[in-house]
Amino acid sequence: MSDPEAPAGPVGPGPDGEAPDDGSVAEEPAAPTTRRLSVRSRLRRRLLATGRSWRGSLAFRVVTITLLGGLLSLGVTGAVITAEIRDRLFNDRLSAILQQAADRVDEANSTLTASIASTPSEAQNEGGDIVGIIARSQGVLGSALVRDEAATGPSILQPSAGNADTTLITEEMHDAVRQGAPLNWQSVVVTVDGEQHPGVVVGAHVDMPVAGDYELYIFYSLQSEQQMLSVVTSVLGLAGLALVVMVLGLTILVLRWVLRPVRQASRTAERLAAGLLDERMDVRGSDEVARLGESFNEMADSLQQQIKDMSDLSHLQQRFVSDVSHELRTPMTTIRMAADLLYDQRESFTPPLRRSAELLLTQIERFDHMLADLLEISRFDAGAAVLEAGPTDLAELSRNVIDAHQLLADSKGATVTLHRVSPSCTAEVDARRIERVIRNFVVNAIEHSEGRGVDVSVAADDRSAAVLVRDHGVGMTPTNAQRVFDRFWRGDSARTRTTGGTGLGLSIAAEDVRLHGGTIDADGRPGEGAAFLMTVPIEEGEPVGPSPLELWPDHDDQATAQVIGAGRAGDADPASAGSPDEAEEAER
Known part of the structure; x- marks a missing residue:
């Protein structure tokens, strides 16, 4: 017999192998399926x-x-x-x-x-x-x-x-x-x-x-x-x-x-x-491996020399462009003053002379813009571009650009609509450079719109601000979209242009956006139009976040977009225009 006062030991299974019923809830063993899955996963x-x-x-x-x-x-x-x-x-x-x-x-x-x-x-x-x-x-x-x-x-x-x-x-x-x-x-x-x-x-x-x-x-x-x-x-x-x-x-x-x-x-x-x-391979011996190393080093020497020649040529070209641009500024200023004087007196000229004075001023302005583009590219190449950032309302900046190019839009039969997607679109940017970016986007869209509408959307969130310009004209292929920001590149050099240009506008725009630490993208579909998206950080020096706008949006779904300018910027009241119906009325 056992001592009734003896302390109870650990409870073990009964003689028939079953655990005694002591009121506790026994934990069920892990399922074999789980172990098999674990082994299968490790394998x-x-x-x-x-x-x-x-x-x-x-x-x-x-x-x-x-x-x-x-x-x-x-x-x-x-x-x-x-x-x-x-x-x-x-x-x-x-x-x-x-x-x-x-x-x-x-x-x-x-x-x-x-x-x-x-x-x-x-x-x-x-x-x-x-x-x-x-x-x-x-x-x-x-x-x-x-x-x-x-x-x-x-x-x-x-x-x-x-x-x-x-x-x-x-x-x-x-x-x-x-x-x-x-x-x-x-x-x-x-x-x-x-x-x-x-x-x-x-x-x-x-x-x-x-x-x-x-x-x-x-x-x-x-x-x-x-x-x-x-x-x-x-x-x-x-x-x-x-x-x-x-x-x-x-x-x-x-x-x-x-x-x-x-x-x-x-x-x-x-x-x-x-x-x-200057990196080269160590060559030892004269076997096949050594000959491989010698061939590799010869290839590296050739590439280095070619890169050096191209770099020297590039520096020479940059120096030439910079020097010529600066040298032309002085005579161009004199010519511009003379052209302005002739233009101001055109009413006293005969019709042929009056037309000549107008054409002279137009071409001189075009040439002046070309010199300005070349000088700006020279500054980027020399690393002399300086950012002068300050709080800027991108929607108001876009409105000014649209107003400035309303005559061009009218001549093309294009209606330019400005959408404010966010209540506040203010960011710390260099207003002059960002205005140039938007201007390049808008002029390019009007030029290729073929009389159809151009949509300018502005949005911002807590990290990034974006401007999207989309036309519904000839469009472009994905291959062209990848090259559209290259210098002197044109999608179709045979197209008739009314705004002139050197093929540097979008390239300068890309440099301006990168100077802000932002991103610039382009996309298009042949026959459906093209879209250009600029995204910059809200605060200067901060990393840019995801863009608040899509590169290829469906404007029919943006019922919350606020139209603050359509056709002639300022025709619609920003305080009252907020619905798609008002947007259609402004476009009409």
Whole structure:
């Protein structure tokens, strides 16, 4: 009996394996499905990592292929050699067994022929002596005499000696021995000291005195041959693994030797791409790898020289443009003053002279704008562009641009609509530069609108402010959209332009936006129009965030856009215009 006052120990399962009911809620073990999924997930991650290593490393692929090829070759070669050694051992041992068994059978037949046994008991003793002598022979596991089913003499006990398991003898073996063949054998599995080993049983027909026809069986074990084969297989396996490891090591060494210049070439190419044009490969020797390094260095020298020549030419061109632009400013000022004077007096001229004065002033203004663009590009190239930022209402700035180019819009039959998407569109920007960006966008849109509408949208959030200008004219391809900000690039040089230009306007706009730390984008669809989007940070020096406007928006969905200018900017009241209906009225 247990002590009732003894402290209670930890509660364990009852004798039937169930937990006692102590009022606690047992936690259910984790489901096997969860463990299987975890193992599957880890396996998948490892396979993905292996796949990445396979695709990203030449050394890994070569080492893996060498290892797998070596193991496959080792397995095939080892299997062939092991099979050959096994067959040789078995055949040699079988020949020796058959020779020894033939001698034992001959001795048994001689003994039985000379026997004087006349009673079953004497024949029994004679048979026991024969199997005992054979069982004690070297290499013999055991022997037994089995009565032939066709025997007609008196039956005696079937003597056996040693480890002779007659149940291993198949019926086919019995039939072959009864037919009188000299020696018959079959492979069997014998048990020695509780362990199973390959063996051979040999059978022959003998004539027992008094008892008649009997079958003599001799059992042999191939344990020593099996042990020898195991030793040979182990030695071959270890030698093969050592060979594979040696080949793998040599492969790694060769790979390191071969891939070292390749990796060096890769690193050198990366440094060259980063602008370190003096980087070169170390060349040693005169083999193929050395010639590769020499060719690489010659290529780098050629590229460096070409880049230097192009840089010198670019600097020369920039210097030429800057000098010529500055030199032309002084005579251009004088010419402009004379043209203004002639223009002011045009009413006193004859019609042909009056028209000439107007054309002269127009072309001089165009030339003056071209000089201004060239000077601005020169400042960007020289790194002399300065940002003079201050709080600026981008919507009001856009309104001023639209007002300034209303005559151009009227001549093209285009209606320019200004959308204020956000209540406040103020940002710290250089008003002069941002106005130039918007002007380039608007003039470009009017020029290519083909008399259709032009939408100017302005929006801002807590990080960024944006201006989007979209026309619905000829549009442009994605390829052209990628090049539209390149210097001197024109989408279609054959188009008739009324505003002149050098192809530098959008390039200068891109430089102005980048000077603010913003982004500039363009997109278009042939026959559907083009869109230009400028995004700048709200505060100077802060990183720009995502644009509050989409580059290719659907204006039909912008029901909250506030129209503060349509057609002639200022025709609509910003305080009262806020619905799409009012926007349509302003456009009309």
